[in-house]
Amino acid sequence: MREETRRLAVLDRERSLLTHIGALLGWDQETYLPSGGVEERAEQLALIEGLAHDKAVVPEIGYLLSSLEAASDLEERERAYLKVARREYDRETKLPASLVTEKAKRTSLSQAAWVEARRNDDFRSFAPHLRKMIDLNLEMADVLDPEVPPYDVLLDLYELGSDEASIAAVFGRMKTDLIAILDKILGRPQVDDSFLQRRVPAEAQALMSEDIMDILGFDRTRGRLDTTVHPFTTTLGARDVRITTRYIEDCFPSSVFSTIHETGHALYEMGIELEPEFAGTRLAEPASMAVHESQSRFWENIVGRSLPFWKKNYKRLTALSRGALDGVGVEAFVKAVNKVQPSLIRTEADEVTYGLHIIARFELESDLVSGRLQVADLPEAWKAKMKALLGVDVPDDARGCLQDIHWSMGSIGYFPSYALGNLYAAQFWVTMKDEIPGLEAGIEAGDLVTILSWLRKKIHSRGAALTPAEIILEATGFSLNPGHYTNYLEEKYSAIYGF
């Protein structure tokens, strides 16, 4: 390995140390920070973000990259690292500090306005902030690549290599398929999930979550579980990955499945172990948001909501449920946690309708960014979209276009990752089943290590060396085919709903 590569890694590692410190500041803010500390914490976070940015754009990195790009004797790993480092360096150096600062300041105001607007169901008070967020994203897209339509630039930031056309093609197929499956389900009697509302005290749910982490192979010497208002996963160090959940006493599946979901994210982060030379560099990062989401959803839905998984683990759950699952068999439990029903809120949606929530957002985002849709008209457009895709009547904006935090944070182009994650996960699952005979019998026997090893080898251990498309191609032998997700849903829900 060349000396320049080693030096590049040293500089890169200082940046990631600061990023991890920022993650601790953020984690502490959500878990333990006393309310009086919030104001200074914002200053601390801004300072660390600024320092991390400074480290990412030191001119020496530019010289090292140029020198390495002129070299002809790079090893494969070095070439992969160089590619990633160049991409990130260009992104960070292209954005002027004034734009970054302006975006940070405006985002903070926008988020505060969104919290208020959602609370008061008052879209009009939020509208100017959303307009500003869109404008700043347009400006950012223009700076990053003026040759390409802005929404394409934004999508590529979250899912490397994607653009509106490629996602629209995939989502078009998915939309037709999801609506067809949903229609079949709605023609069948609904499953009973009333027992899922039986009260389970928080401390019993906490034991369930801890147990599930152990079952899934979460290494507690390298991470931990805490409680927050909204569950998340955060990386505070190469060997310090923390997840959170929340305990709703009359809805214990919420913590059970959020813990599985976040454990899926954590297992990905924990599984990125490259050669020591690349520890803490951009190469030792996840490939993309959608690949990340494929891991959380793989564990949550494909494994965690499956009959084989619960045939093995249901007894442990019932033992911890303080009687809440008395008289409920494992089949009834699995049916209940897979209940499909069109609803208003994305984060509460089932596997079939979830994709439709995302398609609505993707289409609306595209219209907002292109100017085809004015911000003032978003509430009505939202309602029309939800009616058309899911058949639901949106009663207010709080449960409509104000429900998600993303746009208020200036994250435009992020939503598609969630649905892409489902598609990737299904394609991994089909491949895994092909390659590993008796996979489901293994799950029923308690073997999850085989699955984790497959994911580690094919996905986690690659870090950011491959693009999402390359990961899918290498891991499965084919490019992305949304039909796998359709087939997975057909098979699963025909058994549950009997169609």
Add this chain to the structure above:
Amino acid sequence: MREETRRLAVLDRERSLLTHIGALLGWDQETYLPSGGVEERAEQLALIEGLAHDKAVVPEIGYLLSSLEAASDLEERERAYLKVARREYDRETKLPASLVTEKAKRTSLSQAAWVEARRNDDFRSFAPHLRKMIDLNLEMADVLDPEVPPYDVLLDLYELGSDEASIAAVFGRMKTDLIAILDKILGRPQVDDSFLQRRVPAEAQALMSEDIMDILGFDRTRGRLDTTVHPFTTTLGARDVRITTRYIEDCFPSSVFSTIHETGHALYEMGIELEPEFAGTRLAEPASMAVHESQSRFWENIVGRSLPFWKKNYKRLTALSRGALDGVGVEAFVKAVNKVQPSLIRTEADEVTYGLHIIARFELESDLVSGRLQVADLPEAWKAKMKALLGVDVPDDARGCLQDIHWSMGSIGYFPSYALGNLYAAQFWVTMKDEIPGLEAGIEAGDLVTILSWLRKKIHSRGAALTPAEIILEATGFSLNPGHYTNYLEEKYSAIYGF
């Protein structure tokens, strides 16, 4: 206020933001960090400490200080700030980076060696590290002020304005008095404290600690309590001061009094509220280690181990004690928590013998730094000193000269602060009693606000504007007089032991 002062404060505030971030990294390490994260955490801490040092020595600070020192129109606060800022800037800039790095590296090795040596009662393996720590301190003292004897330079680092002669004068008087009181006590029947070993489960002790924080006026919107191996207080933000304790099930007074002690430290930190212009600057910091310790010991011993305090609060404690205090009256309880007995371990010592443990360390430190005592001879010197001062036979070095972490961390000159804190506290107490009629009746009636207000006004709110000696003079009208501590002990223990 001059523009230069404002600018100085801005630069200073960036440094303190980093210091607070470092404090979060340290706090998390002691409370929640998964074991796998320890290695990277050390790197994160080193990086933040380096960045904080960089911020403290930017040349612009030097120009601003010179410019302000030439100005004739400074307000009183500005002058105070200028003095503190100059002192700290000179200290930080005088030390060469190579020495700082060397000290950090050697300290980390020394601490690891100390842990092992204490565990194995093996002083010889630690001796070369102690030698190195002394040498590095000598080097540091020489850089900071080659004109002054090194131990004086070191003492001044911890207790501004102190030197060996001044401390020796104070300690000389204290030694005679403590030994005299101890002799009287040892001539009397011992108090019974056997019931203090009754089992109180950790969760009950946690409720006791939370209750005590409320009683003392700890503002939970600006701080919190967690558990660690060794209790401490740490400041993570101007409005985020955290304390810790530990729960030993067969020794519940340990958590009760450590919580009072750390709350005393926290109340000081929380009470330093200067004008907004000086928030986050060196002026908004505690005056010294000994002043800090005066606050923790004031609350722990003078208030927290007093009969009036428990007359008010004992019922609440017994209610939380799960029966452990059944049949024990408040007088018996107060006597028990004030039991005096010469012992081996400083941190477990009572108010009378504590000062003798400190004098031993002060005298030994002085001999080590001056070269009158060789490191190899420390164990025997320690034993002789303990025999002479406390009459105890030290059976091994683990319970002898290896018991404290301080020297292994390179903190030489620190110990005297602990005993000075007791002396300061007693002098504050005497003054307070003079100024506030019915003070003890107030405590018995539950009024602690009067005391806290006095401490806030006379000590906390001054920040670092005054030296410790100035604080004592301004708060009490006199310079330090160790006789107040003697009188306090005489009065207290003659009642308890009946001499």
